Amino acid sequence: QVQLVESGGGLVQAGGSLRLSCTASGSILSLNMGWHRQAPGKQRELVAGITRDDIANYGDSVKGRFTISRDNAKNTMYLQMNSLKPEDTAAYYCRALTRVGDEYWGRGTQVTVST
Numbered sequence: 001q002v003q004l005v006e007s008g009g010g011l012v013q014a015g016g017s018l019r020l021s022c023t024a025s026g027s028i029l030s031l032n033m034g035w036h037r038q039a040p041g042k043q044r045e046l047v048a049g050i051t052r053d054d055i056a057n058y059g060d061s062v063k064g065r066f067t068i069s070r071d072n073a074k075n076t077m078y079l080q081m082n083s084l085k086p087e088d089t090a091a092y093y094c095r096a097l098t099r100v101g102d103e104y105w106g107r108g109t110q111v112t113v114s115t
Helices: none
Strands: 004-007 010-013 018-024 032-038 045-050 056-058 066-071 076-081 090-097 103-105 109-114
Touching (some): 018 109
Antiparallel strands (some): 090 103
């Protein structure tokens, strides 16, 4: 079992920045991880992913603005979000995937971007 806890969400003006953190209950060395988001009335979508080998990928809407990273020593994954837009408003969820395909989700943290 892997427990994931997100933090760092909040209210920010358009153009501002936030950094989200996702801390796991144990080692993340062997995990592929990612950030997903879900806005009201919309499907959950991938924001960014990072493999256990530190290879990152991004959704088209956040490329060039968001940066995903991980600190295996701290069992923590981050999402640096810059140049935030109102359309980035959503609940942001952390996801972890083990080598055998087990999937874990955090409870989410709300990001609200005002105009």
